[in-house]
Amino acid sequence: MLDRDGCARIAAIDLGTVSSRLSLARVRDGAIVDSEKHSVITDMGQGVDATGRFSAGAIDRVEAACRTFAEEARAFGATATCVTLTSAARDAENAEELLARLRALGLAPQIIPGEVEARLTFYGVAHDFPGERIAVADPGGGSTEIVVGTYDPRHAHLELEHVRSLDIGCRRLTDRFFTADPPAAEELADAAVWSHGQFASYWDEFADRPSRFISVGGTVTTLVSLTYELEPYDSSFVHLHGLTLEEVERQLDRMSTLTVAQIRELKGIQPKRAPMMQAGTIIIRELMRTGGYEELTVSESSLLAGMAATIDEALRGEKPVVGWTPELSE
The missing domain is CATH 3.30.420.40 (ATPase, nucleotide binding domain)
Structure with a gap:
């Protein structure tokens, strides 16, 4: 209807x-x-x-x-x-x-x-970059999805070159590596080394990486909010905003000696995200380092946008572009 x-x-x-x-x-x-x-x-x-x-x-x-x-x-x-x-x-x-x-x-x-999650996220993001070959990463709490591909809306054609879901996320990294509050320098270093190895295995398969790297998710949007001290949060400012590797490293350095309680007090952060922000920022930094990117584009059009478009296709009786059919309730 x-x-x-x-x-x-x-x-x-x-x-x-x-x-x-x-x-x-x-x-x-x-x-x-x-x-x-x-x-x-x-x-x-x-x-x-x-x-x-x-x-x-x-x-x-x-x-x-x-x-x-x-x-x-x-x-x-x-x-x-x-x-x-x-x-x-x-x-x-x-x-x-x-x-x-x-x-x-x-x-x-x-x-x-994980592959369906990655496809939905890419599909949601790619609507803002029609016909452009892009790399999209979705660093979540338990996993990170990375996709390289192109979406041509004129022919509803989605071409994905490489889709990967890795078991690395801010909650998993926090639980696995951090025991102190704030984490010890060795804990931060070990988390970074492990993250680097996970992501290098993906990027090393590409001789020709896309020039544009896009990231979605709460960590990267919060990093923009922290950088510009957004209170209240402004999604129109964050969406499609650029975030440099230098800015990511600056926020990680800033948080590295802070307790969770102190991170909660930073201007621009959602307080309940504070316990995972150090791990999440390490993940963003290592994604950029291993991919060779000095800057990324932040997108708020993530998995939810891909889901909405796919649900609409299913309702209209069309074959979903992402190759996955959602189960729906009324």
């Missing part, structure tokens, strides 16, 4: 390792006309790297966020809602406990493979 402007009203919910996010979008012929986002840091992946299980608290937090999201979707008049879960859910042996709670809310949750 379309609204009077000919738009489908769509709700996309992405349940990540750190954040649970909702996008309420009006989509016409595959293009997002307008959207409203709501993000809650639920830290679903806390402890998963060590235990292989979701904690009871994490399940409760995600269920509470999704109950609110479902209410917002109904109020918005969404004709279809899609829910995806990513890295932490792929790792947790008790993921079915969370999925059952979400189904009880009337949702149809799907745990998606």
Whole structure:
């Protein structure tokens, strides 16, 4: 069903390792006309790297966020809602406990493979760079997806040269390497060395890397907010803003001797993101270093944008460009 402007009203919910996010979008012929986002840091992946299980608290937090999201979707008049879960859910042996709670809310949750996550993210980002060969990275809480490719909207053609999902993210890195608060210099160095090796294995496969490198996710948007001390946060300023390697290194140096409590007080940060910011910034820095990039472009059009376009394609009976068909609830 379309609204009077000919738009489908769509709700996309992405349940990540750190954040649970909702996008309420009006989509016409595959293009997002307008959207409203709501993000809650639920830290679903806390402890998963060590235990292989979701904690009871994490399940409760995600269920509470999704109950609110479902209410917002109904109020918005969404004709279809899609829910995806990513890295932490792929790792947790008790993921079915969370999925059952979400189904009880009337949702149809799907745990998606890393490659599908990467394709959706690239598709969401690439709409802003039609026909341009780009590299896109999505450093999350439990995994980082990296894709090189091109999207031609004139022919709805997505050409992906190399898609990789790596088990490295800010929550995983924090849990694996940091024991002190603030982390010891050796802990920061070990995390950087390990991250460097993970990303070098991807970039070393390319003799001809794209000139434009784009990153999405809470860490990189927060780095822009910290650099410019944005209060309140301004998504229109952050979207498609450039962030240099020098600026990333400056923020990492600034945080390296701070406790989590002190990082929470920095102007421009979302307080609940503070425990993972040092690890997340190391990941961004090593992505840029190994890729040979002195600057990246920050995008807010991430997996949620790719989901919205894909849901619209499914509703119109078209074969999804990304090669993945979403499960939908009304």
